[in-house]
Amino acid sequence: MARSKTFQDLFKRYRRPGDFIISLVSFLFGLALLAALPRQTTWVDGQPLFGQPAFWPTVAVWAMVVFSGLHLLGAMLSERIRGRTEEVVYWLRSIEFAIWFIAYVLIVPRLGYLPSTLIFTNLLVFRLGYRQARWFAFATLFSIAVVVIFKGLLHVKIPSGEIYSLLPSGKFRLFVMIWL
Amino acid sequence: MSDFLSGLNLLADPAVVFALFIGSIGGVVIGAVPGVGAAVAIAILLPATFALEPLVGLTMLLGIYGSSMYGGSLPAILINTPGTAVNALTTYDGHPMTRRGEALRALGLAYGASFVGGILSIAALILLSPVLAKVAPLFGSREIFLAALLGIVLVVIAHRGQTLVAGSLAAFGILINTIGLEPVRYTQRFTFGQDWLSSGVDLIVVVLGLFALSQAFVLLTDPERAPITQRVQGNMFTAMLGVFRHKRVAGAGSFFGVLMGMIPGVGEFTAQFLTYTYAQKTSKDPDAFGNGSPEGLVASESANNAVPAAAMIPLLALGIPGEALTAMMLSVFYVHNVVPGPGLFQNSMDFVYALYIAMILLNVIVVVFMLFASNWLIRIIRVPTRFLGVMILTLSFVGVYSLRNSVIDCALAAGFGIIGLVLKRMNLPVVPIVLGMVLGGIMEVKLRAAMARVKTPLDFVDRPIAALLAIAIVLLIVGHVWGLFREKRRAVPENEHDHDIHDSQTR
Numbered sequence: 001m002a003r004s005k006t007f008q009d010l011f012k013r014y015r016r017p018g019d020f021i022i023s024l025v026s027f028l029f030g031l032a033l034l035a036a037l038p039r040q041t042t043w044v045d046g047q048p049l050f051g052q053p054a055f056w057p058t059v060a061v062w063a064m065v066v067f068s069g070l071h072l073l074g075a076m077l078s079e080r081i082r083g084r085t086e087e088v089v090y091w092l093r094s095i096e097f098a099i100w101f102i103a104y105v106l107i108v109p110r111l112g113y114l115p116s117t118l119i120f121t122n123l124l125v126f127r128l129g130y131r132q133a134r135w136f137a138f139a140t141l142f143s144i145a146v147v148v149i150f151k152g153l154l155h156v157k158i159p160s161g162e163i164y165s166l167l168p169s170g171k172f173r174l175f176v177m178i179w180l
Numbered sequence: 181m182s183d184f185l186s187g188l189n190l191l192a193d194p195a196v197v198f199a200l201f202i203g204s205i206g207g208v209v210i211g212a213v214p215g216v217g218a219a220v221a222i223a224i225l226l227p228a229t230f231a232l233e234p235l236v237g238l239t240m241l242l243g244i245y246g247s248s249m250y251g252g253s254l255p256a257i258l259i260n261t262p263g264t265a266v267n268a269l270t271t272y273d274g275h276p277m278t279r280r281g282e283a284l285r286a287l288g289l290a291y292g293a294s295f296v297g298g299i300l301s302i303a304a305l306i307l308l309s310p311v312l313a314k315v316a317p318l319f320g321s322r323e324i325f326l327a328a329l330l331g332i333v334l335v336v337i338a339h340r341g342q343t344l345v346a347g348s349l350a351a352f353g354i355l356i357n358t359i360g361l362e363p364v365r366y367t368q369r370f371t372f373g374q375d376w377l378s379s380g381v382d383l384i385v386v387v388l389g390l391f392a393l394s395q396a397f398v399l400l401t402d403p404e405r406a407p408i409t410q411r412v413q414g415n416m417f418t419a420m421l422g423v424f425r426h427k428r429v430a431g432a433g434s435f436f437g438v439l440m441g442m443i444p445g446v447g448e449f450t451a452q453f454l455t456y457t458y459a460q461k462t463s464k465d466p467d468a469f470g471n472g473s474p475e476g477l478v479a480s481e482s483a484n485n486a487v488p489a490a491a492m493i494p495l496l497a498l499g500i501p502g503e504a505l506t507a508m509m510l511s512v513f514y515v516h517n518v519v520p521g522p523g524l525f526q527n528s529m530d531f532v533y534a535l536y537i538a539m540i541l542l543n544v545i546v547v548v549f550m551l552f553a554s555n556w557l558i559r560i561i562r563v564p565t566r567f568l569g570v571m572i573l574t575l576s577f578v579g580v581y582s583l584r585n586s587v588i589d590c591a592l593a594a595g596f597g598i599i600g601l602v603l604k605r606m607n608l609p610v611v612p613i614v615l616g617m618v619l620g621g622i623m624e625v626k627l628r629a630a631m632a633r634v635k636t637p638l639d640f641v642d643r644p645i646a647a648l649l650a651i652a653i654v655l656l657i658v659g660h661v662w663g664l665f666r667e668k669r670r671a672v673p674e675n676e677h678d679h680d681i682h683d684s685q686t687r
Binding site: 016018019022023026030033036040041042044047048050051053054056057059061063064067068070074087090091093094095097098101102104106108109117120121125128129130135138139142143146150154155156157158159 | 228344347351393398400571573605608620
């Protein structure tokens, strides 16, 4: 394959499998937003056009519809690229990891930051096919390092776990609630 | 001179020095790992920096931004995989040099060129700063609106071949920014009666989703890869000095880097390409380009490393970010109620100088670090990709959740993560969404302010800078359309070109 030869080449990107699907979805999304536009924005009496609250959403939605419509037209007129189904399946497979992420988000306020992170990383490492003990050790070390750096040193706002309140009151519980 | 000394004084704070070290070294490591670019790291760290002083937070982020390209050249040269998106051109000449047993020379040239590009660009900008301080106040509301519009136009047409998608994505970004309670008339915009949408969609949620979570999802869904690398032996310092045999190319790289870095929406790719083309056309051995030409390598690395300093210019002088990383940095300013723009150059020149001096120091720290650390970094880039995905996913949680402990923010970020994954798979850019969000907000405010003093449409461009910007916008659009027609006439087949130079998966 030839390397970049012209200035215009620098800015070129080409279609990949799934181009038609993405153009169709974005066009339909644009149309849905256009249909919702009158109810989701307000034109205020006596305001100049450029000061209207609805001005920019209208510009943006119309631009989305026009651009994605032309993109769809281009995709329909272009030669089909093989591998569309495999590509869509790939997109759908990635949703599994979004679910893992949301599950992690949901357990942190209950179990606490460190226990949740330890469980999350070790389970996910197992799910990904790592079976040797060293990977679980790495996951554990990484989890501890993240909690120490972000909660301990940088003091980012992450609430302590509900489960911590079950610990007997005293210095240890205080330590766990502040640092872990 | 007093501003310069005052800037030096600001940097004497131990917290700033510490942030500089962490940012510089961290940036190199992050850049060296394929799949974790500066954008991922900055997106994750952004909320954590809100608790820091503006200079401390910005120094850390700038450290990551400026040093990631040094690290990114390592896998580009050794394993033909760019560590960051802007090291793609480095693979053209760097890896062939490795294949013929010149890995040390290639790495030395890349580091040396990055250093020369970085230092020359910062020196140029320090000298330019007094001029910028005079020019920046000439930018009123209408000029800033037009500059932001120019940024949007440039980021759209820069994606030739996918201009329509880039336009649609930029418009999507503008729309996302309008969601919520509108602050002037207090009307709801696209909230669908949902309370959680009234406060709008936070830029950080979008950025973390599009850059960090999407990258984690890609790494976790893709098959496992663990790069195999070999140790580099020899004297790195001597290899770095080799760049002085290519002073002319390194100088050209710095020049184009500064020029292109200052223009919103353009950035590293254009600077690299112009330098590469110049170097090839003026070389005694143009056929070696793409097959292991030291000049090609110097062109690529000097140009990309000259951009970060220049990219800070529109951000600091006008408050307009030119690309995704500076757009993220803008939020650090906003959180601390420091409004970048003409006033910053007039009233806080010491702060601007402090940032530039910090960038000089980061280049020095990184180049010293690279003298000894290449073989250590080679071990780091062997981290299996799926394990890396687990790490990014875990770190992304901190970034999103620490913002306001909101499960909805996390769900939204996951949604944007899926969108980002689809875009990366399609080799489509995510940057237009981010720039659309940021520049859309700026355009709305500035247009409203500007129109209060405008009676007829021509009044809008009756000042020289506004007129120049308007002409530039029109010429760019006309030139783009003309270029499309010309290209159509030439009818070059699609498979004649390297389609992956822009591979957005490495962002």
